[in-house]
Amino acid sequence: GHSYSPTYKSWQSMLTRCTNPRSDRYAAYGAKGITVCERWRTFENFLADMGLRPSGTSLDRRKNWLGYSKRNCRWATRIEQGSNRHNIIKTKIGGKLVVLVSEARRVGLLPRLVKQRYMSGWRGARLLAPPRRPPYFASL
Numbered sequence: 001g002h003s004y005s006p007t008y009k010s011w012q013s014m015l016t017r018c019t020n021p022r023s024d025r026y027a028a029y030g031a032k033g034i035t036v037c038e039r040w041r042t043f044e045n046f047l048a049d050m051g052l053r054p055s056g057t058s059l060d061r062r063k064n065w066l067g068y069s070k071r072n073c074r075w076a077t078r079i080e081q082g083s084n085r086h087n088i089i090k091t092k093i094g095g096k097l098v099v100l101v102s103e104a105r106r107v108g109l110l111p112r113l114v115k116q117r118y119m120s121g122w123r124g125a126r127l128l129a130p131p132r133r134p135p136y137f138a139s140l
Contacts, residue, residue, distance in 0.1 A: 018034055033067075037070075058076065058081065088101070
């Protein structure tokens with residue numbers, strides 16, 4: 001009775017992108033060695049391990065270089081998944097590990113400015129310091 005449920009669709013999409021070379025997502029998953037554990041090859045086992053998909057979430061791998069399994073997966077919101085991408089910069093500021101772009105937005109700075117600072121070697125609280133002069137468009 002789950003064949004049209006969001007949970008089933010997530011399971012089916014996971015299998016397709018990891019096992020079907022004709023899938024448009026295969027190059028980013030199966031071709032790169034991302035696998036689905038043997039237990040999750042059947043929907044009933046996947047459902048038993050993950051439960052029903054909560055509204056507003058999708059399947060997320062905690063460690064992006066590992067495959068799909070109970071230990072490595074969770075239901076996550078788009079924001080949670082956005083913080084778990086391979087190209088996200090995480091750094092310590094004030095002794096706390098933070099996602100750089102999220103912190104920039106939180107303090108009202110342009111994410112690209114903070115990323116430029118990071119790439120130039122800036123670290124710590126200095127990354128989130130206000131600019132010395134306002135950007136050109138601030139006076140418009």
